[in-house]
Amino acid sequence: AHVRGGGGAGGGAGARQEAREAVVCGKLNLRDSTLCRDAGPILAGCQCFACGKHTRAYIHHLINTREILGDVLLHIHNQHHYAQFFGAIRESIRTGTFEAYSARFLEKRKHMR
Secondary structure, eight states: OEEOOOOOOOSSHHHHHHHHHHHHHOOEETTOGGGTTOOSOSSTTOOSHHHHHOOHHHHHHHHHTTOHHHHHHHHHHHHHHHHHHHHHHHHHHHTTOHHHHHHHHHHHHHHHO
16 A cells, blocks of 8 residues: 655644645555554654554554555545645645645656656
């Protein structure tokens, strides 16, 4: 299972927006055996329920044993980040900075491939 991840916690609105952009660009393979003992959240600084209550190792176990809870937790995490991403888009439209926001996003995305 792949989870979009990256970024981290920030201070002000600019830092939060940059974190949202980074989150959208990254990927994490939770089937990777190196995560079987990882006590961290899916994404450091993430405020979603899945990251707040469960470790990468536990979700790795759930995914590899095909427990439906693993898919549910990944869905919760991903939905949280989609909501943040689209919230950042709405905010950039509201403030008239969408062109700059989209240019930064596309530039970062180009380097992630």
